[in-house]
Amino acid sequence: MLGRLNHVAIAVPDLAATAAIYRGTLGATVTAPQALPEHGVTVVFVELPNTKVELLEPLGEGSPIAAFLEKNPSGGMHHICYEVDDILAARDRLKAGGARVLGDGNPKIGAHGKPVLFLHPKDFAGTLVELEQV
């Protein structure tokens, strides 16, 4: 069911400062910031030869990463995103296996303009999992 690793996401308190570290200190290519109000975050992607790193900063009130940053004030690894061919088939298979899908269980459009879902970290070794249909 799982395809490639699409990205690893790191939540950060200051997106501009972290993007500057990746661009400058680490010499990486970093995309322009993209506001995703429906997800309560602003994101940039660090483009690597084999995958991407997503840097997330809270956007607006009630951001889903606000509590995470309260617990991890300097930032931290937030989720891992795997590609799937058919997100509805993946969701139905996971639900049948007892996994919990976050939100209303329906895919939302993610940062790449493609459908995404998030799975409960307690069902996946303490790691929040994002699925993206590619």
Ligand code: CO
């Ligand atoms: Co993501």
